[in-house]
Amino acid sequence: xxxxxxxxxxxxxxIEKTSIKWYVTFFILxxxxxxxVYGLYQQISKGHIVTGMRDNVVWGFYIVNFIFFMGxxxxxxxxxxxLHLFHTGWRKPIIRMAELITIISxxxxxxxxxxxxxxxxxxxxxxxxxxxxxxxxWDVIAIITDLAGCFLYLYLSFIEDFAxxxxxxxxxxxxxxxxxxxxxxxGFTGTEQQHKILSNARMVMAAxxxxxxxxxxxxxxxxxxxxxxxxxxSTIFGPYFVIAAVFSGTGLLIILMxxxxxxxxxxxxxxxxxxxxVGVLLTVIAAFYGYxxxxxxxTKWYGSIKMDSILIDKLFxxxxxxxxxxxxxxxxxxxxxxxxxxxxxxxxxTIAAIIAVxxxxxxxxxxxxxxxxxxxxxxxxxxxxxxxYSPTWVEWSxxxxxxxxxxxxxxxxxxxxxxxxISEMQEKDKNEILK
Amino acid sequence: MKDEAENLSDGSSRRNFLKKVGVGVGAIxxxxxxxxxxxxxxxxxxxSGNLVKLLSPEGKLVEVDQDDIQSPKDIQPAKNETVEExxxxxxxxxxxxxxxxxxxxxxxxxxRKCVEACQEGHLLPKDxxxxxxxxxxDDNTTAKYWFPRPCFHCDKPMCVSVCPVGATFKRxxxxxxxxxxxxxxxxxxxxxxxxxARVFNWKDPEVKVPEGHxxxxxxxxxxxxxxxxxxxxxxxxxxxxxxxRCVSACPMGVIYFGDILEDxxxxxxxxxxxxxxxxxxxxxxxxxxxxxxxxVYYLPPTQRMFPVESGLEDTExxxxxxxKNVGPR
Numbered sequence: 001x002x003x004x005x006x007x008x009x010x011x012x013x014x015i016e017k018t019s020i021k022w023y024v025t026f027f028i029l030x031x032x033x034x035x036x037v038y039g040l041y042q043q044i045s046k047g048h049i050v051t052g053m054r055d056n057v058v059w060g061f062y063i064v065n066f067i068f069f070m071g072x073x074x075x076x077x078x079x080x081x082x083l084h085l086f087h088t089g090w091r092k093p094i095i096r097m098a099e100l101i102t103i104i105s106x107x108x109x110x111x112x113x114x115x116x117x118x119x120x121x122x123x124x125x126x127x128x129x130x131x132x133x134x135x136x137x138w139d140v141i142a143i144i145t146d147l148a149g150c151f152l153y154l155y156l157s158f159i160e161d162f163a164x165x166x167x168x169x170x171x172x173x174x175x176x177x178x179x180x181x182x183x184x185x186x187g188f189t190g191t192e193q194q195h196k197i198l199s200n201a202r203m204v205m206a207a208x209x210x211x212x213x214x215x216x217x218x219x220x221x222x223x224x225x226x227x228x229x230x231x232x233x234s235t236i237f238g239p240y241f242v243i244a245a246v247f248s249g250t251g252l253l254i255i256l257m258x259x260x261x262x263x264x265x266x267x268x269x270x271x272x273x274x275x276x277x278v279g280v281l282l283t284v285i286a287a288f289y290g291y292x293x294x295x296x297x298x299t300k301w302y303g304s305i306k307m308d309s310i311l312i313d314k315l316f317x318x319x320x321x322x323x324x325x326x327x328x329x330x331x332x333x334x335x336x337x338x339x340x341x342x343x344x345x346x347x348x349x350t351i352a353a354i355i356a357v358x359x360x361x362x363x364x365x366x367x368x369x370x371x372x373x374x375x376x377x378x379x380x381x382x383x384x385x386x387x388x389y390s391p392t393w394v395e396w397s398x399x400x401x402x403x404x405x406x407x408x409x410x411x412x413x414x415x416x417x418x419x420x421x422i423s424e425m426q427e428k429d430k431n432e433i434l435k
Numbered sequence: 436m437k438d439e440a441e442n443l444s445d446g447s448s449r450r451n452f453l454k455k456v457g458v459g460v461g462a463i464x465x466x467x468x469x470x471x472x473x474x475x476x477x478x479x480x481x482x483s484g485n486l487v488k489l490l491s492p493e494g495k496l497v498e499v500d501q502d503d504i505q506s507p508k509d510i511q512p513a514k515n516e517t518v519e520e521x522x523x524x525x526x527x528x529x530x531x532x533x534x535x536x537x538x539x540x541x542x543x544x545x546x547r548k549c550v551e552a553c554q555e556g557h558l559l560p561k562d563x564x565x566x567x568x569x570x571x572x573d574d575n576t577t578a579k580y581w582f583p584r585p586c587f588h589c590d591k592p593m594c595v596s597v598c599p600v601g602a603t604f605k606r607x608x609x610x611x612x613x614x615x616x617x618x619x620x621x622x623x624x625x626x627x628x629x630x631x632a633r634v635f636n637w638k639d640p641e642v643k644v645p646e647g648h649x650x651x652x653x654x655x656x657x658x659x660x661x662x663x664x665x666x667x668x669x670x671x672x673x674x675x676x677x678x679x680r681c682v683s684a685c686p687m688g689v690i691y692f693g694d695i696l697e698d699x700x701x702x703x704x705x706x707x708x709x710x711x712x713x714x715x716x717x718x719x720x721x722x723x724x725x726x727x728x729x730x731v732y733y734l735p736p737t738q739r740m741f742p743v744e745s746g747l748e749d750t751e752x753x754x755x756x757x758x759k760n761v762g763p764r
Contacts, residue, residue, distance in 0.1 A: 047638035047660050048620075055634050058622040118620020118635065118661030125600040125619050136599035136623055228593060228629045228725050310764070375631045376722060377584065378764050380569055380757040383562075 007425060008168060011418040013264045015165075016172045018415070021263075026411055029404040036401020039394040040115065048118060050394045056379050057372040057389035062116035064364045065399055067220055067241070068248065069109035069406075070143075071360070075249025076102025076150060077213035079278070084206040090277055092424040093269045097260065098253050099154045100419070102209075104409045106147050108402050115398055135223045142216040149212045153205040155184075159198060160423035163188040177416065217242045224367070230307035231300070231371035240292040247289045248360040250282045251334075254353035256410075258346065260419060269420055272346055279338040279349040282356060290331040293363070297327070307376060314370050318388075322362050330359020490706065518649050522614065525652045525670070528606025533730075534668060535609070536585065536679075537691040537700050537712060540736035543581040544687060545570070545746030547754070552684030556669070558642040558656050563634050565666040566681050570746070570758045579743045579761065580736040583689065585681065586611065586632040586666035587721070587729030594624035594633065603663070609695075609730050610668045614652045618662040625663060629725050633665045678703055687740065 014022060042050050053060045079098040083091035114120055130137050162185035165171060166178070188194055221241035224232040234240075254275065261270045297315075300308040315323045334352035337343045369389050373379070379387050413419070485501040545568055553559070553566045569582040588611045595605050602617035603624055625633045640658040648656065653670035669679035677683075682690045683703055693700030693709060700709045712718060716734040747755055 048635075049638035054637065055625070056631065058625045058635060113621075116621070118622070118663075119618065122600075122617075122619045125602075125617065129600045129617065131599055131601050134597050134599040134623070136597070136621060140599070223623070226597070227627050228727075229626060232626075306764070372626065376629045376725075377569055377631050378571075378761075379631075380761070382753055382756045 007422055008164070008171070008418075010264075010266070010268070011420045011422050011425065012165070012414075014411075014414045015177070015416070015418075022411065026408060029408045029411075032404040033401045033408065036397045036404075039397035039401070043115070043394050044120070050392060052385065052389050052391045052395060054383075054386045054389070056375060056386060057369060059116065059368055059372065060389055061391045061395040061399055062112045064361070064368050065402055066109055066112035066116070067368075068361050068364050069105045069112065069402065070217065070220055071241075071245035071248045071364075072105040072252050073102045073109065073146070073150070073249065074213055074217065074242075074245040075253045076100070076154075077209045078246050078249060079253055079281075080153075081206040081210040081213075084202065085210075090274060093266075093420050094253065094257060094274055094278070095424075096157065096419060096421045097256050098249075099150070099157060100410065100413060101249065101252055101256065102150045103147075103154050104406055104413075106143070106150060107409070108405055110143060112398075112402065135219060135226055138219045139216075139223065142212070142219045146209075146212045146216045149205065149209050153202070153209050156198060156202045156205060157421060158417060159185055159188050160190075161418050161421060163190065164422050165418075180416070213245075214242055217245045229371050230305075230374060230376075231311045231367070234296060236292060236296050240289075240296060243285065243289045243292055244360060244363065247282070247285045248357050250278060250285055251353040251356040251360070254278050254282065254350055255357065258350040258353075261346075264419070266420065269425065272344075275346050275349045276338075276344050279344065279352065282353065283335050283338045286331050286335050286356065290327075290335075293327050293331070307374065311370060311374050314374055315366060319366050319370055322366050326359045326363040326366055330355055330363065522652060525612065526604055526606065526614075528608035528610055528670075529673065530607065531696065532608035532673075533695040534588070534673065535693060535695045535700065535709065536588075536668070536682075536731045537693075537709065537718060537734060538583055538731065539689050539691070539702075539716075539734040540580050540582065541734060541739045542687040542689045542741075543568075543583055543736075543746070544741040545581045545750060546686055547750070548684040548686055549583060549681035549690065552680040553666070556680040557654060557658075557667075558644065559658065559664075560640045560642060563636075563640070563658070563664065565632075565634065565664065567631075570743075570761045572761060572763050574763045577763075578736070580739075581743065581746050582733075583681075584630065584632065584721075585731060586668070587630055587727070587731045588668055590728035590730065591726060593627040593629070593727060597623045597627040599623065606670075608673075610670050610673075612652045612667055612670060613655060613663055613665060615655060615659045615662040615664065616650060618659075620661040620663065622663065629722065629727065630729075633663050635663055636660050 009016075051060060051062075076099040079091070080095040080102075083095065114123065117123065126137070126140055130140070132138075162181045166181040166185050171178075188198070218238040218241065221237040225234055225237035227233060257270050257274060257278070260266055297312070301312045334356045337348050337352040373388060381387055486498040487501050489497050489499055491497050547568060549566045550564055550568065554561070554563070557565065559565065565585065567584045569584060570579055571582045572579040588609055590605075590609065592603075592605055592611050595603050595611060598604075599621060600617055600619055602615070602619070603611060603613045605611050620635070622635060625635060636658050637660075639660045642657055644657045650657065651671065653667060653674065655664050655667055658664050669677075669681075672679055678692055678701070679690075682692045685702070688702040688704055691700035691702045691705075691707065691712070695709060698709045700707055700712065712734070713732065716737075718732045718734050720729045720732055747758065
């Protein structure tokens with residue numbers, strides 16, 4: 001396996017040396033993470049009373065974060081899976097990132113469920129006494145399958161790279177890393193037969209992860225959809241959540257492309273073309289997502305079902321600014337920025353993506369919380385925290401801890417493996433890709 | 436138990452029947468509530484000769500010898516079963532029963548005795564109400580009314596369907612219970628229940644449990660941090676042939692309780708045919724359209740015994756404030 005020195009040092013900037021910047025960033029992220037750990041300790045020792053959740057709003061930030069992170073995991077499934085299946089050439093520099101987003105957010109997502117559960121010590125009951133009629137059991141099965149599938153898919157794309165790193169003569173890395181590459185490359189030497197097997201396996205997995213991801217996110221939507229609650233009980237929720245997930249995953253991919261391009265000076269590999277292409281993809285998805293959002297709220301608003309009216313009233317009074325931001329600005333603005341060629345600069349597209357991802361998080365929030373604040377029987381209570389939900393510092397700290405872990409895991413991976421696939425960027429492909 | 440069930444259905448001997456269901460003197464109303472497994476020995480005994488008039492489940496007046504009647508107190512189950520055995524029994528429920536509650540909205544004046552008795556009986560913290568009193572108004576053009584809400588013990592309970600670990604379950608006698616030693620606290624049942632019947636133990640409930648008390652899903656004592664609780668229809672009382680605490684505590688006789696299979700409900704003083712009560716008073720279930728098939732029925736607040744405002748007269752301020760903004764819903 002051969003690759004030129006420049007490619008390796010460009011795409012694996014952190015493998016041989018660790019910069020001061022890396023340490024500083026990691027330390028800051030770790031500090032944020034530690035605050036979250038302290039918050040969790042408070043929650044476990046004092047009970048869930050330290051959160052903003054009460055008997056009416058029993059699900060808060062944690063569930064919002066859970067569905068949000070699970071949604072981010074879509075970027076890998078869609079961008080990488082679909083682009084792989086269609087042999088899209090320009091995908092090659094960015095699919096590794098997309099696949100990493102998938103795995104990392106899939107690992108973080110379920111932790112928010114653990115934070116939400118009252119008896120973490122009984123988590124194994126999910127396996128000891130499972131009941132298949134519960135959507136949570138569907139979720140457990142789906143997420144485990146998704147994790148296994150996506151992990152395999154990611155690993156398959158790594159094998160060739162590990163082989164390259166293993167065979168590279170003067171790679172200045174610790175012996176354990178060399179050993180690791182040797183083990184993980186599974187004796188790949190680049191024979192024609194090996195290439196064929198690997199390429200077939202990746203093709204199959206690309207199709208699989210798309211299917212599994214659709215199932216996972218539909219199941220997630222059905223946790224809400226199957227209940228009788230106003231605003232949740234909707235047949236559209238499965239596909240709606242899937243589209244929303246792809247939307248956020250694509251947005252995050254753009255943001256990470258910008259960050260990595262900046263930090264690791266990958267201007268040569270990730271070009272404006274990638275931003276425009278993924279940006280256009282984001283716009284198309286935004287159109288679908290906006291259409292689903294509109295359909296869902298229009299039918300609730302137009303009819304006269306009492307509980308729906310009460311919910312819509314609440315969304316347009318107490319949640320007015322959040323609603324406008326999530327469902328108008330967050331969808332239309334990215335579309336406008338990317339639709340006009342003269343706005344399509346790298347910073348503009350990145351800003352559009354940041355707006356899209358933030359708005360999607362808010363959209364999840366106004367799906368979960370207002371419904372729980374409008375139960376069928378009116379809330380007749382004098383305790384303010386029982387009437388309206390407001391997150392406490394514990395929930396905020398764990399939310400930021402989730403984000404910091406996301407970044408830390410990315411940084412750790414960049415210490416071991418290339419963040420852009422070296423094998424895909426070999427000289428023979430390079431011209432085709434970058435032209 | 437199977438044999439007894441057959442005996443009951445062929446109705447061969449009324450005297451035998453009454454003996455088996457264990458009707459208490461002076462507690463005629465409890466007819467049939469005690470478990471039929473609580474059978475006294477069959478040995479022959481001298482009769483007292485005192486005949487007592489009783490109302491049979493078919494609505495006929497019958498006379499039986501006093502000695503043939505067992506008070507529910509005499510027929511308590513043997514308490515030598517293990518905790519696990521009892522838990523299994525608590526999951527199965529009482530055989531040949533289908534419990535139901537009828538709440539007469541015309542009589543309720545927010546006296547809150549049901550809430551207090553429930554909290555006391557189940558050692559609930561003050562801010563936990565399994566029985567909750569709402570002041571409802573359907574529209575501007577319609578009247579306000581007091582609305583006591585226990586758990587509805589639905590026949591198609593969403594809470595049971597969505598529970599991932601089988602911590603909440605539906606029994607043969609219609610009661611929905613929670614095993615809080617199984618509950619993982621995911622709160623899915625709370626979002627599943629359209630009637631807000633469930634409460635969560637957000638912190639350690641800090642209740643003093645009597646010494647030697649063993650956890651029993653039929654009382655849900657003691658409440659456990661991080662798990663869900665709710666009205667249990669006083670399944671422990673029913674096992675003893677007694678009425679639920681809220682029923683006995685209500686000074687207005689608002690709450691009737693009984694067995695649909697026997698077509699009888701009672702509020703402790705008055706005993707009624709369930710079907711007749713439904714027919715005469717146009718009984719209904721709250722939000723029938725959701726299709727959860729509650730076991731709790733309501734009688735509409737027609738020809739009320741009290742004006743609705745009287746419910747706010749002797750109430751403490753913190754309770755009164757709950758109803759400040761009551762409007763059409």
